[in-house]
């Protein structure tokens with residue numbers, strides 16, 4: 001097993017940034033055999049998405065998920081950030097990291113900011129490097145070779161991980177353990193637009209033609225999107241959060257964007273078992289964390305402007321676009337909105353999971 005500081009292990013995919021993502025990359029025999037048995041549809045960025053354990057997934061991630069499900073040893077003290085892509089994962093990772101590690105990495109409060117020489121990992125690392133994904137980082141690129149697996153047992157507690165895997169498809173030991181899961185959900189219209197724009201930035205980075213909006217939209221409404229259908233993804237974590245609120249904390253991007261009082265940060269800290277003390281409250285730690293993890297702060301950091309590799313080999317800057325609620329209004333036609341709202345009503349109706357959408361054309 002490789003030591004954790006050496007991840008991701010060097011492979012063809014990590015050594016060369018010229019690997020085309022449209023052409024499916026080298027896969028282990030086990031994964032190739034499995035793919036032959038799975039339903040498939042044209043992918044957004046890869047040739048195909050495969051329906052694996054009930055969700056749509058790229059081949060490379062299926063290979064990584066197989067390794068993750070076979071080898072990951074969960075601990076009760078672990079915390080996992082979960083989401084469907086483009087829902088605010090990067091932001092939630094930054095918040096979870098800074099809240100959970102504030103004893104090791106103190107937060108600069110307003111009065112310290114001018115004078116202190118204290119630094120913070122978030123100022124020099126992308127949140128995805130601090131809270132790694134199982135399927136994109138920790139178990140990626142092993143090509144089915146067990147010697148390339150990382151030994152995660154030596155990581156200090158609480159170990160922080162992330163995944164886009166739907167709740168139903170997580171392995172039983174994770175579901176049964178005391179580990180905590182924080183899920184972030186975003187309204188599907190903004191999530192769709194964010195995904196489509198991100199996909200096309202990656203296509204451009206690879207010199208590939210863009211995916212037309214209409215084509216992506218039809219796929220999204222059919223549920224064919226990475227880790228989708230989106231409604232099943234949301235409902236899996238939503239239902240679990242209602243049945244076991246100590247296991248899954250369900251957050252909404254829009255509500256967090258509107259929260260200027262730090263209500264969600266306190267909720268998150270309580271859930272993670274490290275509530276803010278009175279002293280921390282008084283000295284402005286909650287505001288310090290909100291500021292450190294804000295869109296404006298993270299987007300402007302050098303690591304996030306010119307760095308790469310936080311997600312696969314892509315440029316980090318693509319992870320920070322507008323960070324707005326309601327940007328979909330600039331892209332979707334009235335008939336598209338009507339169609340997607342109908343899908344949402346149909347699939348989410350009666351679940352208690354709702355999104356406030358205010359719009360006028």
Ligand SMILES: Nc1ncnc2c1ncn2[C@@H]1O[C@H](COP(=O)(O)OS(=O)(=O)O)[C@@H](OP(=O)(O)O)[C@H]1O
Pocket residue numbers: 083084085086087088089090091190193194195197293294295296298311319320321322323324327
């Ligand atoms: N700190 C912070 N605060 C608020 N919003 C933020 C933040 N960081 C990233 N973003 C916005 O989140 C969108 C990217 O979603 P994800 O982070 O889930 O992407 S990923 O799945 O991890 O690739 C993407 O949304 P859009 O701007 O609408 O495309 C990012 O701009």
